[in-house]
Amino acid sequence: MTTEYEQMWKGLGLDLAAHDELLQVLGKGYQDIFLSQSDRPKGMDYFNFVMSEVHGLRVKELLDGKREGHKVVGSFCVFVPEEIVRAADATMVGLCTGAEFATEEVEKVLPRNTCALIKSAFGFKLGKVCPYIESADMIVGENTCDGKKKSYEVLDTLVPNLYVMDLPQKKSNEGRALLRAEYQKFKKAVEELTGVTIDAPRLKKGIEIVNNKRKAIQRLSELRKADPAPISGLDALLINQVFFYDDPIRFTDSVNKICDELEERVREGKGVFPKGRPRMLVSGCPMAVPNWKLPWIIETSGAVIVGEESCVGERGTRNQTDVSGSTLDELMEAIVDRYFKIDCAIFTPNPDRLEHIRQMSRDYRADGVIHYGLQFCQPYQIESLPVERSLEKSGIPTLRVDTDYSMEDVEQIKTRVEAFLERIGIPACSVCRCS
Amino acid sequence: MAVCGIDVGSRTIKAVLLDAETKRILEFRKIETTYTPVDQCLKILDGLSAKQTVATGYGRKLLQDRMGSESVTEILAHALGAGHLFPECRSVLDIGGQDTKAISLDSLGRVAKFEMNDRCAAGTGKFLEFMATTFQVPIEKFGDFALEGQPGLSINSMCTVFAESEATSLMARGHKPQDIALALHQSVVKRSLSMLRRVSVNGPLVFSGGVALNRCVRELIERETKSRLLVAPQPDMLGALGAALYAAQ
Numbered sequence A: 001m002t003t004e005y006e007q008m009w010k011g012l013g014l015d016l017a018a019h020d021e022l023l024q025v026l027g028k029g030y031q032d033i034f035l036s037q038s039d040r041p042k043g044m045d046y047f048n049f050v051m052s053e054v055h056g057l058r059v060k061e062l063l064d065g066k067r068e069g070h071k072v073v074g075s076f077c078v079f080v081p082e083e084i085v086r087a088a089d090a091t092m093v094g095l096c097t098g099a100e101f102a103t104e105e106v107e108k109v110l111p112r113n114t115c116a117l118i119k120s121a122f123g124f125k126l127g128k129v130c131p132y133i134e135s136a137d138m139i140v141g142e143n144t145c146d147g148k149k150k151s152y153e154v155l156d157t158l159v160p161n162l163y164v165m166d167l168p169q170k171k172s173n174e175g176r177a178l179l180r181a182e183y184q185k186f187k188k189a190v191e192e193l194t195g196v197t198i199d200a201p202r203l204k205k206g207i208e209i210v211n212n213k214r215k216a217i218q219r220l221s222e223l224r225k226a227d228p229a230p231i232s233g234l235d236a237l238l239i240n241q242v243f244f245y246d247d248p249i250r251f252t253d254s255v256n257k258i259c260d261e262l263e264e265r266v267r268e269g270k271g272v273f274p275k276g277r278p279r280m281l282v283s284g285c286p287m288a289v290p291n292w293k294l295p296w297i298i299e300t301s302g303a304v305i306v307g308e309e310s311c312v313g314e315r316g317t318r319n320q321t322d323v324s325g326s327t328l329d330e331l332m333e334a335i336v337d338r339y340f341k342i343d344c345a346i347f348t349p350n351p352d353r354l355e356h357i358r359q360m361s362r363d364y365r366a367d368g369v370i371h372y373g374l375q376f377c378q379p380y381q382i383e384s385l386p387v388e389r390s391l392e393k394s395g396i397p398t399l400r401v402d403t404d405y406s407m408e409d410v411e412q413i414k415t416r417v418e419a420f421l422e423r424i425g426i427p428a429c430s431v432c433r434c435s
Numbered sequence B: 001m002a003v004c005g006i007d008v009g010s011r012t013i014k015a016v017l018l019d020a021e022t023k024r025i026l027e028f029r030k031i032e033t034t035y036t037p038v039d040q041c042l043k044i045l046d047g048l049s050a051k052q053t054v055a056t057g058y059g060r061k062l063l064q065d066r067m068g069s070e071s072v073t074e075i076l077a078h079a080l081g082a083g084h085l086f087p088e089c090r091s092v093l094d095i096g097g098q099d100t101k102a103i104s105l106d107s108l109g110r111v112a113k114f115e116m117n118d119r120c121a122a123g124t125g126k127f128l129e130f131m132a133t134t135f136q137v138p139i140e141k142f143g144d145f146a147l148e149g150q151p152g153l154s155i156n157s158m159c160t161v162f163a164e165s166e167a168t169s170l171m172a173r174g175h176k177p178q179d180i181a182l183a184l185h186q187s188v189v190k191r192s193l194s195m196l197r198r199v200s201v202n203g204p205l206v207f208s209g210g211v212a213l214n215r216c217v218r219e220l221i222e223r224e225t226k227s228r229l230l231v232a233p234q235p236d237m238l239g240a241l242g243a244a245l246y247a248a249q
Ligand code: SF4
Pocket: A076, A077, A078, A079, A144, A145, A285, A286, A311, A342, A344, A345, A346
């Protein structure tokens, strides 16, 4: 089997030795972080399998699909509307941005102080280890933060098929008009790529597929409101990460299946950790596979993560596209409406995000918010200070953690997270010693 | 009944033996951490009979693994220790060997907010130690040495490597080593105070950690904050004391 994949990887132009190394690290990380958890739901077996085949079977499926005419579109951001891609029978995949790779090569083309996510995307390309970017017929970049915007100019010299989408920075009428025009343009580009003309029934179907996938995730999120939480934050994050890779219909089924099981657990009052464990909301930059560092630290320090205010999480999945329209125009408008609500920090001002964090911490009964910022990510790091101030002011304990993908600061972060949990968990009397 | 708190720091290990009822400090010990911290821990604990031991500091987990002792973070330990010695205090600045912490406390003495430096040792005890070596002044005397200097110079870089080259070029321009040393101390203070301001300083400030032994840093902080610092006679004992207090509960 491995040899069959090896042929495939070679065919994609991967550097087999480097790729092996990556798979080994990935496998070990998965073992240590995920498989070592106790009381995992049975339904996680499916996701274990997906992860074990993330560079194998799933890539084979994509390549088989390509032979049947299903193009592959790779993206780096939740602003790329999957509905349009699905409407043209193409497959959308999130591109790998969650691990450090080939850093030396990357730093030849990008400044050191570029965020880890961008560097990672380049590392996977330059290190020739990502079968997804190599399988993609079209890679979509978007003008979100300056880091991405400018680095796409560099990426354009490294890949033959980059398509860059402009995005608004303000939630104004002009902003919406820009998004609308860009989505029209994108639709045309996808039509050209696939040779498929997207009509209303096709788009409706695309919307339905993606809505269903989001609905399943919403169901999962709902179940995490229970105390004890029926699933670990790590496992829930993993499902949110697989959202970007897997076949959407199979994914939807598998998420629903695990939700059936979790419903049962909630009914029985069974949890993955004991009841009363401190509940954390993680908010901030997206966490792409295999970026599990912070959640792993949090959950091995005595807390459980109950929600992610993140693009790999609720910011990316909370809104649905209205599918009731019958004309192409109506459906396209519905898509614009849906995506225009995303409260990414690249928007200015961005009050909805703060409101959403508040709402989530209420809904998920979080005891605290851990704000995760990637070093050198200006939008989220700058936003994190007023967010922290405002949350603290309304009595929501908040910890800001700025980090990257390297492991050297794990101990320091662990201390900070533990101290944060001590701060939250200490009853008054144990300190003033009045008891 | 006696309880024990042990603070396994990057440079030194401290232990406090405490009477659990009266909260009187029975004994304070200090030892270098070296490259074999576990052995050093065993050495420092040798002969101390405590019904319970709680560990803190960056090496707290070592002891937890080895002896099954409970552990608390440095943040909580310092808050407890400071609150015990100075019940009126509302904030704590701790500058240790490789990290700096700023903690604000609520009216009950609980941790309200804290900040810690991230991975680099800028502005910590290590930084001063490195600079003292460059000036060939023993670290214990470095503060007094700097106090002989005249203000006016400034070191802008906080990175140990860059700050050293700034210092070297000031020296090359003929400035007095004492003046440069003062500027280095000022830069440490500036950085620590900005961390402290992020957790908002209100009310009496306790200064702890090994760097609190440095007179120059103390005086500069007092000048900047226009208030008197609360400093324990053995300022590097606070973490271990806090851990012992935790054990006493
Ligand atoms: S954080 Fe912003 S730029 Fe990044 S994926 Fe989300 S929407 Fe896109």
